[in-house]
Structures are given as structure tokens and as C-alpha cells.
Amino acid sequence: MMNPVLDQERVQHLVARQSSSKRRALLAAWSRPDRELPLVDLEVTWVRLSTLNHRTKAEQMREIETKGRPDLFSADPMGSEAQAAQLRILKSQPGFDDLKADLRERGQQEPAVATAEGVLVNGNRRSAALRSLYLDNQHAPSRYVRCLVLPADATMDELVDLETELQIARDFREDYSWVNEALLIEELFNREAQNWDRVAARMHKDVPKVRAQYEKLQQLHQLVALSDGTRHHADFDENESAFEELTRHIRTKPKAEANSVRGAYFLGTLTGVNYRDLRHLQRPDAAALVRQELESDPTIAPLLCAIRHDVPNNGGDVLDDALGDAAQEEDLSDILAFFVRSAAKR
Template sequence: MHVPVPALDPNRSVSLAARLGDPPRTMPVPAWPRPDKELPVVNLEVAWVRFSTINHRTKAEQIRERRKSGRDDLFARSPLEKEAQDAQYHILRQQNGFAELKEDLKARGQQEPAIVTADGVLINGNRRSAAMRSLFVDDDVRSARYVRCLVLPSDATAEELVDLETELQVAKDFKQDYSWINEALLIEELYERENKNFKRVAERVHRTVSDVRAYYDKIQQVHQLVALSKGTREYVDFIPNESAFDELAKHIKNKTEAEAQNVKDVYFIGTLTGVEYRNLRHLRRPDAAALVLEEIRNDSRLEAVLDEATNSSGAEKRDDDDLLDAFIDDEPRDSEPLSGLLQLVAATDKEATIKLGDGSPIEANQLFSGLRRSITNAATEAKEDTRDRKEITAPLERADAAIGEIGRMIQALPRARRYDDWDEAAFASKVEHLEKLLLKAKGRS
């Protein structure tokens, strides 16, 4: 599918073209998808270049800014004008490592050229250009006034720009500049563009198919939680929770519908309330919801919230069925009481107060801390139960392994006895040792 690139600004295009030499100095860019890899080089003022508002590195942050401003078209209506550019500059300045990047640029200068469209929109080098602009404007570092850029052809398409960004920034070093959320959002976009073919996406980003599929699965979980939150949670809020989403996505993939939903509801509530994923991992089991519900009902305040949430949801179908019912069948499931609680927790602001049916309120932070404690307690119980189960089954599992090894020994014995240097006495000693161990296992030693 061809997606046209936003129309170039003719005035800026003319201005940039006038700065190129005749003929212009060029540099090769192997990542540029066209056969002709040579691109013109030019120095542009950092205050003149424009930040890309379709930069995938900042996609989740842009979603947050659009919601905060109440403007869905904040970055799309006039992407080169002051409002959108200021918002994008603010996002870039707030990213982790920005101060360190400024210090590096101040000490060593610009090491690699940025890449811009024919009207000066940065496709690669947004963070570096933002850091140089801050050095020049805020810190009066005169050497940061100009940014060296490579200029793309005026007919570059949106697909080519995404491919270039993917190759330059994503495939080489995702983790340096991309949060896992933005990485996953880009993979999701590429997946749709590549006719839902994970193999082709993996080739684009130079990763394995399993890696790409894992990112896709994780972002689907985040989509669901963000939708459930009804604006109280942002994609960027879940950046610290990659391990939890990773473990959840892998666990539910091949589980029954009931177990998948049980674990999913527990993981979602746990993630929203700040339970460490190291604890949540002990609840990857069919009775996860039952264990958590038992702990919740041991606390009268939490039980009141649970009842309120359950009564509020009642027998009505959730508005988010299309997002959350992928694993639900028509049979009752253990985690059903958690469904209403999950909706309540997801949509509750951390500073809110929740009114219960009897009129008594509970602060959101009290609810979250209580649920965090209950889920952690359930995880501890599950961990101990798993350990006990392992201790019970360990002798049987080891016996099975020993039986298998003895069977293979018997099969190999005739072949070994054909050789002249076979040591029958040594073998008889081993068999005698095995007999003594078996007597000990029977309690007869």
C-alpha cells in the first residue's frame, strides 16, 4: 500500500535547495532503499530544521500529549508550525539520556550527519538536533548553531522514510533510542504494512520472527489496558512493565481460555497497582484468580470494593468486549469477579476517591496498596505451593529419568560386550551399586 508523504513546504524546499552547492557535495547512505545511495550534504541552522512528528521513537509520548491537550490533530494539522514543533521539542527534551547527549555533543561535536527531507524535516537525528538546539539557544554554545544534514529527494515516499528510519535507528540499535513501547508500536505498524507477515517484518528490523511476534503480542496487551483506563493511563506509563507483559504474552499463548483469562486479569490488576513482575510470575497458574480473590476477601475494605465493582458491572457485557474477550468463552470462569474490579482499577486516577455502596469512601492509593499487598500475598502462597509440589514430585520425576537411562543402558550393553576391551567386572560393580541404591530407595538399607 502506498502512503503519500506529507506535502513539502515549497518555500522551505526552495530555501534548502539554494543552500546546496552546484554540484552538491554528497555522501553515501547504504540504508537509503533506492539504488542511488548518494545524498547531498548541507549545514542547516538548528533553529531552521523541523522535528519529525511521525518519528516512531516518540509515538507513545505523542499519544500522551494529544490527550493532555485535547487535540487529536496536535501533530498532524500543521506539523511544521510552532505548536506542533514546540510539543515535539518538549518530548525530545524529556527523554532519558538527553542531558548526557548534550554533554557529549558539547565535548565532541556532531559525529554523524542527520538526514532531512527536501524541506528540512528531520528523519534521522531528531534527538541530536534537539540537543544541539538546546546547547545553542539555552547554553549559548556557538559551535552548536549548525547541524550537518544529508538531504533526501523531494519525491521520497512515506514507505521509504519508514524503511530508512527502521534501518538506521531500529535495526542497528533499538534499545539506545527507543522505548520498548515505541519499538512495539513500530513493529505493529510494519506488520500491518507488510500484509501481516511476521517474517517480512523481522527482515526489516533485523530480528528473529519470535522476537517480532513477542513485541506484537506485548503491545496488544498494552492496547487493552490503555483502552480500559479510559484516559487515566498512557502508553508511556507501561514502559517499566516490559517483563510482566512479556511473561504474560508467552504464558497465555497456548493455555486454555479459562486459564489465560485468569492469569491475564491478575497480571493486569497487578501491573496497574505496582506488583513486581517477580511476584506476578508465581501466579502463572490456572487458580491465579482464586488465590487473589481469597486474599482480597480477607480484607473487609477490599472486599467492599470488589462487591461494588462486581455489582456495578453486573451481568452487562463490557464495552471493551472486542479488546478483552478474546480468551473468554460462554462458561463461567474463576476470575469473573475480577472483571469489574479490573475495570474499576484501570479507570481510576491515582489521586481519586472511590465511593462505596454504603457511602464510605476509599482513597485510590489505599485501594492500590491494598490490592498490591493481596496479590503479593497470593503470589507468595503460590510460590510456596509450587515449591511443595516440586518436593513431592521430584522423586518420581528422577525415578522416571533413571528408568529411562537404565533402559538405554540395557539396549547398549550387547553392542559393548562385542569388544575385546569390554570390562565385565567393572560393569558388574556398577550393577551392584545400583542394587544397593534401589534397596535404599525401598527403605531396606
């Protein structure tokens, strides 16, 4: 039975396209027994980009925060505002120009996958690149995108599983950032009743690997929360190694040492220190060592004095939750509070 929530006008448009085409093709990753789906050519300006695409989740979170629009991608996902924002995100991702060049030279090699109302489950980047070629570069052959069409009664869980199978498990691409992969793992973990075996099976990875990604994300959640909206998950795509080493080190350490090392790593990451240079801070007195080094530098000492006056009196409240007891003499709460609340991205 057709889902009444769907945009029936768009659904009927696709039904008509399927009737005139009669082509079908196999989608091996589809979870249902009948994996042969209709194959149609759709205008690249007609299909809708998925705002639920996990490949862009961290970037969406940043867009929502910077614009102060919690409903930017959810109020009207197929509307012009959400679609324009999603297109900007896709066009700004690394490798987009290379993808356009490849599509111009070789054309579309594999079909995209769309819902019954023409929302792309797979092939969002390719469709965005084709749209750019057609509209920005007047490349006529890019006017259409070839799509497999899913049944009208496809559920949200089926769509997430399909995306996972197509884009993560069997066809992982470099442009799927570690943050977005970890966000998907977190969603699956919550959906699968926090069962790591089921999450690992969905991701086609070992339990330790998916669990490590999840644990790195929990550290990143804390750092982003400390920033009061000035830093975003997507800002830390290039810092995976730092979060990986931090997570691995503190996993079995006492709370005091974990808090000390966490504060030192957070501060180092925010100030652009290479993760290799942070390794010498994997020690119980990491915070004390950092503060000692900073206070002994005559060029930095005046900044520390300014920081003590600039940090709000309640700044330690949020830091206490992440770093532990901020009343200790030799912690980094005041310095870290200053940097995480600095709007200037380093």
C-alpha cells in the same frame, strides 16, 4: 519531479544550501542505488522535528489523549504547536541531558538525515539537544546541525524503511522503548500484508522476536483500552517483563485460563506489583486466588466493598471483551474496572 505537496519555499532554501555547499556523503542505509546525498549545515532552529518519528509514537499518543487533540501532530506537523509538543517529548526522554553534555564536549559526530523540506528523518534527538544547547545554554557552536538531504520525491514508505534501518535494525539505542519498537513492528506488519518474514527482514530480527513484540503490544492495547483514557501506552515502558511473561504463558493456554491469568497480570501491573511476584499467578485459578487473597486481608476488604458500589453498571462491558465472561463468580472484572479507571497514576 518535485512533490507539489512539499513546502516549496523550504525546499528552495535547501536547494540553495546544497548549491553553495557541493559536499556529498554516503548514506549506506538509503534504499536507492545512488546513496551519495548532499551534505549541508542547517540552522538548528530552521530544521523541523519529525512528528512521524516512531521513537516518540507512544508519547505522542499520550499527549493527544491528555489534551483531547486527535490532530495535534497531524493538522499542521511543521507548525509551532506540533513542533513545541514534539520538542517537549524529546527533551523529557531519558538520557537527554547526557546527550547534551556529549554534544557540548565532542560536537556532532554523525550527520542527521532530512527530507527535501528540512524535516528530520534521523537525528531528531541530537537536533533537539543542539537546539537546547544553543537557545537554553547560549552555546554558539550548536547553532548548526549537519544534515544529509534526501531527494524531493522520497516516498513515505522509503522514509519509514530508512528510519527502521538507521534506528532499529543497525543502530538500536536503549532510549527506543519496547512500546515504540512494537508500534513500529505493528505498522510494518500491516503495511507488509501481515507477512512476518518481510517484517523480520525489515527489522533485521528473527520472526519469533518481532512476533513476540507484536503480541505483547496486543495485550497492552487491551489494558489501555480498558482505562477509558486514564492510562496510556507510554505509561508502561517499564513493564515489558510483565507483558513478556504474560504473553508467553497464555499463548497456548485455553481461553478460560488465559483470561484468568490476563486479569491477574493486568491488576498486578496497574498496582505496581513486580513481574517476578506475578509468576505464581501463572495458573488456571489465578483470578480466584487473587480475589481470595484480597478478601482475606482486613485492610483491603472495605476497599472491595467500596469498589462494588463505585464501578459503573456497564463497566463490565468493555472488560468482557478483554477478559471473557464477566458473569463468572470468581473473576476480577469489578476490581480491575476500578483500577483501570482510576486517573491517579501509580
